Amino acid sequence: MNSTARTAAIGIDVGGTDIKGGLVTSDSRVITKTTIATEVNKGVDHVIGRMIELIRKLDAEAKNGGYDVPAVGVGMPGTLSRRHGTIIAPPNLPGWRNIPLVERLEKAIPHRVFLDNDANLAAYGEYASGAGRGVRDMVMLTLGTGIGSGIILGGQLFRGEGENAGEFGHMIVQIDGRLCGCGQRGCMESYTSARHLIARVTEELQAGQSSSLKKTLEQNGKIEASDIARAAQAGDLLAKTVWEDACRYLAVGCMNIHAGIDPERIVFAGGMSNAGDFLLHQIHRFVAAMASDMLGEFPDLRIAELGNDAGFIGAAMHTFAG
Amino acid sequence: MNSTARTAAIGIDVGGTDIKGGLVTSDSRVITKTTIATEVNKGVDHVIGRMIELIRKLDAEAKNGGYDVPAVGVGMPGTLSRRHGTIIAPPNLPGWRNIPLVERLEKAIPHRVFLDNDANLAAYGEYASGAGRGVRDMVMLTLGTGIGSGIILGGQLFRGEGENAGEFGHMIVQIDGRLCGCGQRGCMESYTSARHLIARVTEELQAGQSSSLKKTLEQNGKIEASDIARAAQAGDLLAKTVWEDACRYLAVGCMNIHAGIDPERIVFAGGMSNAGDFLLHQIHRFVAAMASDMLGEFPDLRIAELGNDAGFIGAAMHTFAG
Numbered sequence: 001m002n003s004t005a006r007t008a009a010i011g012i013d014v015g016g017t018d019i020k021g022g023l024v025t026s027d028s029r030v031i032t033k034t035t036i037a038t039e040v041n042k043g044v045d046h047v048i049g050r051m052i053e054l055i056r057k058l059d060a061e062a063k064n065g066g067y068d069v070p071a072v073g074v075g076m077p078g079t080l081s082r083r084h085g086t087i088i089a090p091p092n093l094p095g096w097r098n099i100p101l102v103e104r105l106e107k108a109i110p111h112r113v114f115l116d117n118d119a120n121l122a123a124y125g126e127y128a129s130g131a132g133r134g135v136r137d138m139v140m141l142t143l144g145t146g147i148g149s150g151i152i153l154g155g156q157l158f159r160g161e162g163e164n165a166g167e168f169g170h171m172i173v174q175i176d177g178r179l180c181g182c183g184q185r186g187c188m189e190s191y192t193s194a195r196h197l198i199a200r201v202t203e204e205l206q207a208g209q210s211s212s213l214k215k216t217l218e219q220n221g222k223i224e225a226s227d228i229a230r231a232a233q234a235g236d237l238l239a240k241t242v243w244e245d246a247c248r249y250l251a252v253g254c255m256n257i258h259a260g261i262d263p264e265r266i267v268f269a270g271g272m273s274n275a276g277d278f279l280l281h282q283i284h285r286f287v288a289a290m291a292s293d294m295l296g297e298f299p300d301l302r303i304a305e306l307g308n309d310a311g312f313i314g315a316a317m318h319t320f321a322g
Numbered sequence: 323m324n325s326t327a328r329t330a331a332i333g334i335d336v337g338g339t340d341i342k343g344g345l346v347t348s349d350s351r352v353i354t355k356t357t358i359a360t361e362v363n364k365g366v367d368h369v370i371g372r373m374i375e376l377i378r379k380l381d382a383e384a385k386n387g388g389y390d391v392p393a394v395g396v397g398m399p400g401t402l403s404r405r406h407g408t409i410i411a412p413p414n415l416p417g418w419r420n421i422p423l424v425e426r427l428e429k430a431i432p433h434r435v436f437l438d439n440d441a442n443l444a445a446y447g448e449y450a451s452g453a454g455r456g457v458r459d460m461v462m463l464t465l466g467t468g469i470g471s472g473i474i475l476g477g478q479l480f481r482g483e484g485e486n487a488g489e490f491g492h493m494i495v496q497i498d499g500r501l502c503g504c505g506q507r508g509c510m511e512s513y514t515s516a517r518h519l520i521a522r523v524t525e526e527l528q529a530g531q532s533s534s535l536k537k538t539l540e541q542n543g544k545i546e547a548s549d550i551a552r553a554a555q556a557g558d559l560l561a562k563t564v565w566e567d568a569c570r571y572l573a574v575g576c577m578n579i580h581a582g583i584d585p586e587r588i589v590f591a592g593g594m595s596n597a598g599d600f601l602l603h604q605i606h607r608f609v610a611a612m613a614s615d616m617l618g619e620f621p622d623l624r625i626a627e628l629g630n631d632a633g634f635i636g637a638a639m640h641t642f643a644g
Contacts, residue, residue, distance in 0.1 A: 160583055161459045162584050167581040170617055171578040182617065183614040256493040256578065260487065260578075261480070262482025262485075264483040292505040294504045295492055
């Protein structure tokens with residue numbers, strides 16, 4: 001075992017429901033990982049206490065295993081200030097307003113703490129030890145309720161001057177198109193998010209369209225993006241139409257990312273990405289039909305590999321990035 | 323005078339009509355500049371001979387002025403290989419196929435030669451000593467027959483993994499929209515290029531629409547983008563409609579660049595940019611009407627400052643970038 005392998009950083013990823021954490025070596029092996037409930041309703045101090053508890057537990061495990069811990073990486077939902085180490089106003093953590101999180105954690109634990117945006121760290125995790133291994137430039141699109149994204153350029157997280165880069169979900173792909181949650185019209189997100197897919201299926205069912213998803217809705221009281229993917233794969237006509245339309249807009253999104261920053265790879269994470277090759281195949285098909293070959297080789301499209309662990313792995317790995 | 327100011331690089335910018343060249347200090351003063359005809363019809367050897375002649379002339383002027391010349395930067399239209407120093411197949415230089423230009427120049431002159439794409443070097447010129455001074459991240463859009471672009475990130479030219487980054491003109495802003503020269507539908511270029519503006523005006527005139535541009539066409543035998551800008555400013559209804567529509571699509575292009583890479587500044591060069599504040603004002607107006615304020619502060623929009631000198635200035639300045 002070489003000296004590098006005796007170093008392992010702690011990464012934690014704080015969400016509205018869970019805090020995930022782990023001990024990760026600089027060569028990206030996960031030594032141990034653990035998840036606890038965030039208990040966000042018990043207030044800011046309580047949650048910070050739970051974070052400290054989790055970090056101390058991982059720290060003890062590092063000591064037992066003979067690992068040096070150089071730093072702790074913490075991923076939190078935005079908005080936050082990396083430079084000041086403060087949480088500004090994250091929509092999913094009510095009550096968190098201008099909290100000097102790094103200062104408070106560093107008082108309680110004997111390590112430097114690096115705070116960053118959870119979506120960026122998840123992208124970094126996939127870059128460092130998941131579907132982005134082996135490339136230097138990568139974009140990750142997280143296909144969830146909304147569309148998140150993270151950019152790696154030259155092996156580093158790219159955030160832009162105002163730290164707002166990577167909002168590819170809000171690229172306009174249809175001027176004067178559908179109203180997006182952000183207030184713009186025609187954003188890629190407004191055609192490809194789980195929210196949009198579910199809304200379209202629900203509308204069509206209410207309009208009397210027949211579909212196997214009607215039964216899903218009756219049985220479960222709701223429809224999820226994964227239900228739509230499954231029904232589309234099974235050949236359900238409504239599901240197929242809605243799914244393929246979303247893939248067509250995702251193809252345009254990838255084409256625009258290619259034209260703009262020409263990354264070597266685009267990685268898909270989040271709900272829709274669980275469809276795996278079924279997703280990639282559809283996107284490839286629309287790219288083949290729509291994209292100009294004058295714009296050079298198309299980025300490699302991949303499904304993310306780390307699932308919900310990407311955030312804490314990226315948080316830990318990014319502390320090694322200097 | 324400090325020692326830095328005694329160093330001046332030679333930059334040359336080769337176009338289908340002219341070769342522009344100059345001697346530029348590392349603090350971006352243009353000591354001397356000159357333009358000669360490319361005489362592209364006389365063949366590759368002849369043009370390379372003229373380039374060598376121009377470089378020697380500038381080299382002699384450097385010696386007379388007491389300047390050390392560290393290197394020569396050469397901007398050429400694509401396609402080319404920076405790494406191999408070869409010209410591959412530039413559309414505007416017929417007969418140039420796989421020419422080892424750097425090798426041939428370095429045999430004839432006593433300096434290292436750096437070859438790069440002319441659009442990238444023009445963007446670098448504006449960054450280093452024009453409308454991009456003072457920022458680290460900048461995108462330049464060159465509004466010409468087509469839409470060119472160049473990206474500066476962290477003070478360096480950004481080209482992407484496949485060296486095809488910065489094709490913002492080929493971002494799709496209207497899925498299934500107008501057919502673009504690249505073969506895609508709905509590219510920003512297909513709504514904003516001079517080619518598009520002129521085609522739209524010509525179509526409308528042929529359809530019997532009244533406009534002051536009819537007289538322009540009769541007098542000059544053609545209409546140029548600058549005629550449309552002038553007529554729009556003078557209140558001509560057809561010109562105003564076409565111009566404003568192009569500005570609306572440019573606004574969407576800027577919004578997408580903002581969402582994607584969030585540069586501090588977007589600089590406009592080329593024909594349409596001669597309209598100056600008339601262009602910026604219109605784009606700002608459409609951005610204000612369409613853009614979400616949830617995506618952070620909008621980039622600063624500016625008109626390029628160096629005109630046709632941007633290419634050779636960028637070629638020279640980029641040799642100092644290491």
